Amino acid sequence: xxxxxxxxxxxxxxxxxxxxxxxxxxxxxxxxxxxxxxxxxxxxxxxxxxxxxxxxxxxxxxxxxxxxxxxxxxxxxxxxxxxxxxxxxxxxxxxxxxxxxxxxxxxxxxxxxxxxxxxxxxxxxxxxxxxxxxxxxxxxxxxxxxxxxxxxxxxxxxxxxxxxxxxxxxxxxxxxxxxxxxxxxxxxxxxxxxxxxxxxxxxxxxxxxxxxxxxxxxxxxxxxxxxxxxxxxxxxxxxxxxxxxxxxxxxxxxxxxxxxxxxxxxxxxxxxxxxxxxxxxxxxxxxxxxxxxxxxxxxxxxxxxxxxxxxxxxxxxxxxxxxxxxxxxxxxxxxxxxxxxxxxxxxxxxxxxxxxxxxxxxxxxxxxxxxxxxxxxxxxxxxxxxxxxxxxxxxxxxxxxxxxxxxxxxxxxxxxxxxxxxxxxxxxxxxxxxxxxxxxxxxxxxxxxxxxxxxxxxxxxxxxxxxxxxxxxxxxxxxxxxxxxxxxxxxxxxxxxxxxxxxxxxxxxxxxxxxxxxxxxx
Numbered sequence: 116x117x118x119x120x121x122x123x124x125x126x127x128x129x130x131x132x133x134x135x136x137x138x139x140x141x142x143x144x145x146x147x148x149x150x151x152x153x154x155x156x157x158x159x160x161x162x163x164x165x166x167x168x169x170x171x172x173x174x175x176x177x178x179x180x181x182x183x184x185x186x187x188x189x190x191x192x193x194x195x196x197x198x199x200x201x202x203x204x205x206x207x208x209x210x211x212x213x214x215x216x217x218x219x220x221x222x223x224x225x226x227x228x229x230x231x232x233x234x235x236x237x238x239x240x241x242x243x244x245x246x247x248x249x250x251x252x253x254x255x256x257x258x259x260x261x262x263x264x265x266x267x268x269x270x271x272x273x274x275x276x277x278x279x280x281x282x283x284x285x286x287x288x289x290x291x292x293x294x295x296x297x298x299x300x301x302x303x304x305x306x307x308x309x310x311x312x313x314x315x316x317x318x319x320x321x322x323x324x325x326x327x328x329x330x331x332x333x334x335x336x337x338x339x340x341x342x343x344x345x346x347x348x349x350x351x352x353x354x355x356x357x358x359x360x361x362x363x364x365x366x367x368x369x370x371x372x373x374x375x376x377x378x379x380x381x382x383x384x385x386x387x388x389x390x391x392x393x394x395x396x397x398x399x400x401x402x403x404x405x406x407x408x409x410x411x412x413x414x415x416x417x418x419x420x421x422x423x424x425x426x427x428x429x430x431x432x433x434x435x436x437x438x439x440x441x442x443x444x445x446x447x448x449x450x451x452x453x454x455x456x457x458x459x460x461x462x463x464x465x466x467x468x469x470x471x472x473x474x475x476x477x478x479x480x481x482x483x484x485x486x487x488x489x490x491x492x493x494x495x496x497x498x499x500x501x502x503x504x505x506x507x508x509x510x511x512x513x514x515x516x517x518x519x520x521x522x523x524x525x526x527x528x529x530x531x532x533x534x535x536x537x538x539x540x541x542x543x544x545x546x547x548x549x550x551x552x553x554x555x556x557x558x559x560x561x562x563x564x565x566x567x568x569x570x571x572x573x574x575x576x577x578x579x580x581x582x583x584x585x586x587x588x589x590x591x592x593x594x595x596x597x598x599x600x601x602x603x604x605x606x607x608x609x610x611x612x613x614x615x616x617x618x619x620x621x622x623x624x625x626x627x628x629x630x631x632x633x634x635x636x637x
Contacts, residue, residue, distance in 0.1 A: 120155050121599065124281055138189060139336055148189035156284060156601060157343030162186040163250050166339060167348035170259035171394030173298060173355040174413065175239035178259050181394035182247045184228040188339040191332025198223045201230050202248040209244045209256060227335055227391040239264045257352040260297055267416030268584065271295065275578045276302035276513025277543035280341050283598030287544040287578045289346035290593055290605035292353040294580060299354050302513030303361025303466035304546065306337050329381050334388030342392065346601065356394055359409050359423050361466040361514055364389050368484045371428035410445055412452055419583055422452055423464045433488030440489040449496065453503050460507045460583055467514045470538050471527035473564040497525045501533045507615055508536030509588055515540050516548040517573035518592055520611055522619055530566040534618040539590045541579040545598050548573045558632025569620065571633040575608060588613040
């Protein structure tokens with residue numbers, strides 16, 4: 116029988132027995148925590164590679180390989196030597212017979228016995244397979260891919276976001292693992308620093324759950340719990356990933372430049388744990404901490420330019436006349452990226468909604484933690500896009516736990532201001548959305564209040580797959596049947612297209628009858 120993660124936790128909370136059900140409850144040994152995690156459907160790879168393998172930041176001649184030695188995945192520190200030498204191998208085939216690169220890398224206790232190996236000398240535009248070996252054991256085999264160079268006829272990639280472990284199983288990641296995509300973009304909220312039990316925020320059950328997570332050990336255990344979902348490890352092993360983060364990797368709605376010493380210590384712990392568990396290549400190399408560099412530009416041949424943004428580390432407080440969500444240096448870098456952009460599709464990986472979202476006509480903004488809290492800077496950036504003559508801009512976004520399609524305009528309060536791009540906001544993997552009743556009531560209200568909003572659907576969970584050719588950019592919204600089922604089937608809810616050289620999107624005729632709470636063209 117399938118374990119229903121959310122309902123089990125809800126029942127345990129109601130019975131006052133959450134400390135038995137929640138794997139990260141205070142006082143549990145690593146073995147007890149693992150047993151509790153497995154009761155919630157978690158399962159781990161064989162030790163010491165319990166958390167699997169991953170690759171990231173593919174470039175034409177290189178890719179970053181990752182693993183972490185964690186024989187006791189839910190322990191804050193591993194009972195291992197201070198440094199363990201880890202062998203790695205890259206081959207042209209899944210059986211690792213045609214080896215193209217190999218070497219060793221130290222896994223140190225300082226970085227949680229994680230390994231980040233930048234492998235160079237690879238051929239562009241091809242698949243490779245890789246594995247690690249340590250302590251007499253060999254990891255699972257992962258597959259990766261390098262970016263192509265020159266002319267490219269097609270690129271397909273997936274985007275995922277918001278995957279609260281306590282809210283369901285990662286059937287969406289199971290789907291991503293089986294997709295024929297070139298890479299994956301994760302748009303943030305990879306973990307949640309709080310927990311929820313049947314919709315009850317963790318702060319209301321702290322007596323059962325233990326203290327709020329604050330330390331490096333706390334964040335390590337939270338990441339390891341999430342990677343206990345088999346489907347997430349499969350998705351990492353199947354494709355290379357690009358990564359950005361949002362707020363819950365640290366704490367809800369935080370500003371990276373605000374707060375006193377206790378917050379800065381917490382942020383440093385969260386950033387380190389994130390780095391230890393991600394296939395992240397940092398331009399600072401081994402000196403990435405305490406501030407990993409997220410923003411970057413990567414190209415997929417002549418077809419696509421991917422710009423990854425960091426909308427947390429450098430922001431000011433919200434709703435200031437001169438507030439910034441990018442920070443001065445990243446904003447200058449983004450403008451230069453726009454000015455130097457090649458003739459291709461331009462995709463911004465954007466963790467929180469760029470488009471304006473009013474709750475009712477003429478009303479206030481629904482959430483100013485997103486770009487609506489930084490109005491002057493948003494207008495400045497979008498007017499710069501227009502002034503530069505940049506075309507074929509698509510923004511892919513997470514955070515909202517619902518799907519939106521928006522026209523991106525230089526001034527959202529002027530409906531006929533220049534149209535400079537399209538924003539696709541994807542469903543969450545599992546993180547709870549508003550109720551079906553709320554969506555049915557407020558979908559039409561949001562549509563009326565926001566003339567640039569073309570589509571809203573909030574009752575489902577899943578991920579997006581983007582199919583890009585020289586002529587068209589297509590967004591396929593994949594949804595799972597039931598987030599409570601780890602093997603839930605995946606279907607395509609709807610598809611939107613953007614034609615090259617023409618700003619604005621349109622829905623595919625074949626999917627216009629699919630369920631939604633708002634369609635502008637309906």
